[in-house]
Amino acid sequence: MIEILITGALNTVQDQGRRGALKWGVGTSGALDDLALSAGNILLGNDAHAAGIEIQVFPFQARFTADCAFAITGADCQALLDDRPLPPWWVQTARAGQILNLRIPQQGAWRASRSYLCLAGGVDVPVVLGSRSTQLRGAFGGLDGRELRNGDRLQTGAASSVARRTNFGLNPPALDLPLMVNDLPAVRVLPAAEYAHYTEAAHHALWNEAWKITPHSNRYGFRLQGTPLDRLAPIETRSHGIVPGVIQVPPNGQPIVQMRDAQPSGGYPKIGVVIAADLWRLGQAPIGSRIRFIKTCWSEAIAAEEQTTRWLADARYLADLHGDRAGGR
Known part of the structure; x- marks a missing residue:
């Protein structure tokens, strides 16, 4: 074709x-x-x-x-x-x-x-x-x-x-479902298993600073650059299951967001996870650009997923309605 x-x-x-x-x-x-x-x-x-x-x-x-x-x-x-x-x-x-x-x-x-x-x-x-x-x-x-x-x-x-x-x-969803912080694209993040093991300064940086997407990013993971996220004490974890959206923090303190080709397991501590409803926003962020993280909760994550589902349902309805009208001409 x-x-x-x-x-x-x-x-x-x-x-x-x-x-x-x-x-x-x-x-x-x-x-x-x-x-x-x-x-x-x-x-x-x-x-x-x-x-x-x-x-x-x-x-x-x-x-x-x-x-x-x-x-x-x-x-x-x-x-x-x-x-x-x-x-x-x-x-x-x-x-x-x-x-x-x-x-x-x-x-x-x-x-x-x-x-x-x-x-x-x-x-x-x-x-x-x-x-x-x-x-x-x-x-x-x-x-x-x-x-x-x-x-x-x-x-x-x-x-x-x-x-x-x-x-x-x-209409692109970026217009219908905008999410920006200080003129930068943003994604909502749930605190993850090892969140409490990080310093107050690390928490402040995670939620209040812009994070640069480095050239070392790809479909496997987006490597970010910003203020290092320091732990309260060394953390040792066994490799365990991870999914797209998980934000891992290697020893250098620079977070990695797992993307769609993410490996199914890893051992770095997890400070957060980008909610499923916002992964597309991160997937469109260009290399070298900056993003912001917004702290969210489970109920807000579910509401965001429902909003995305409604957007798709509305798109199908409009497409079918247009098709029915065009077919009747």
Whole structure:
């Protein structure tokens, strides 16, 4: 359906992730911004678990080898279809032979760094342990367990009737669900098991300082830089289960946030965990940018998850309503 003409390292096929495999030592993987991928699938009428292309290194260029409806969500990457500018978060239709160009994302008030190319029917690659997501460390899933390369061809699954959904788009969740502190993107964090083992100064820094995302960050974990988080006393823990969102603190005091390709176990102390409803926000933060942490509680975390669920439900309702109206014309 499409041929990759130009791509960069780390661009991969991802879906909503590999669930239920942690007991075998297999991480979840999946889109760093799962909300953007979900929105793209909603726009196209795809199955909720359909795979798309996560693009985090630009430029990206692809040729459509057949007529295809598609949507680009996530960061505004100044997309062009041949020479025609395309709005983000909008259903588009390409004809066979047309070329799609995605350029370096524009940076607005909410800085975003990753775009998602969703195709009608989803990217058709083999399902491995219940998911089409690429796991680079294990070299499985996606397209042969690897990053996309120039010359790769990707097929799509069976598409639903999407013609009725053309000329329709969604507001990005960063606009509908904003969360900023002092003009910086923020994520909500629950104190974790070893939180009480850190000094008062460490607690103050965690909640009141901006944390820089260093160049040593990737899909496995975001390494942050700021005031070192000091412990009250040395802590020794055995390796234990961890999940995406967990904030570990190695001996140097610089926190690491586990991301979607996180290993399933680790031994560093845990000072907090980014709530599931906000992981997409962190997943869009560019390398070199700064973020803030907001202390939250369990009930607020549940409320945030419910808010995200409502946003997706509203998006589906609007897409279906538009489709019904378009189909009646």
